[in-house]
Amino acid sequence: MFGEIDHIGVAVENLDDSIAIYRDHLGMRVQHRETVDEFGVEAALLEIGAAHVELLTPTKPDSGVAKFLERKGPGMHHVAYRTDDIEGVLDRMREEGLRLIDEEPRTGIQDSRVAFVHPKSTGGVLTEIVQPAEGH
Template sequence: MLLRIDHVGIACENLEEKIAFYRAAFGVTVVSQEVNEEQGVKEAMLHVADGEGGGSYIQLLEPTGPDTPVGKFLAKRGEGLHHVAYGVTDVTKAMAAMGGAGVRLVDEHPRHGAMGTSIAFLHPKDVGGVLTELVESPAPRPEQTKLKNG
């Protein structure tokens, strides 16, 4: 079911400072920055590498306020690893499979994620204490397929 580790989400106090650090330290490229009002975060996706199943990223998350999920996470735990996200072919089917295996779903339906993805979260208590995200990437655009295929 899992295609790859899509991204690792890292909670931070200041998005711009963390972007600058990751660029300088690791030479990564910012491929997307957006505000996700529904989730209460400013986020940046930093490209790490491409592989057989697609790209892998670091996702930096700055809360838009203290009462958001990431804001509460920072208040309780400080900056650091927030979640691990796995790429899947079909997030709805992956949710059904995980629910059928007894894993509690945080989301009842897929929701909008960064870069046009469909996402859903699994309850950390059922996944070894790790908040886990399932990510379905949008279908490749014709120009992306052409570039990959030559």
């Protein structure tokens, strides 16, 4: 159903400071940086093999990442699995009774199509399905 881990999402208080940690201490290259209005975050993608660490900081006080930071502090926020057929995956999940946060794909970073599955259906892990845009 999924090809591989696309990224892990990490909620951080300060994007520049966190980029410096992953770049300078963990040796990961910054591949991309973008404000994603749909989710109220500014995000940076750090390369690790064919996957990424996605650092996320809120740009709006009511965004999911802002609420996560308030409740839990900085740390791992979600894991994302890559697919080339997000509608097919969502259809199958619906048939199997999984609880979806997004019934339809939304626009994520780098024009990807993404949908979140509720942690209640995945053993406590906020899980994202991502179909990258052509060329990414």
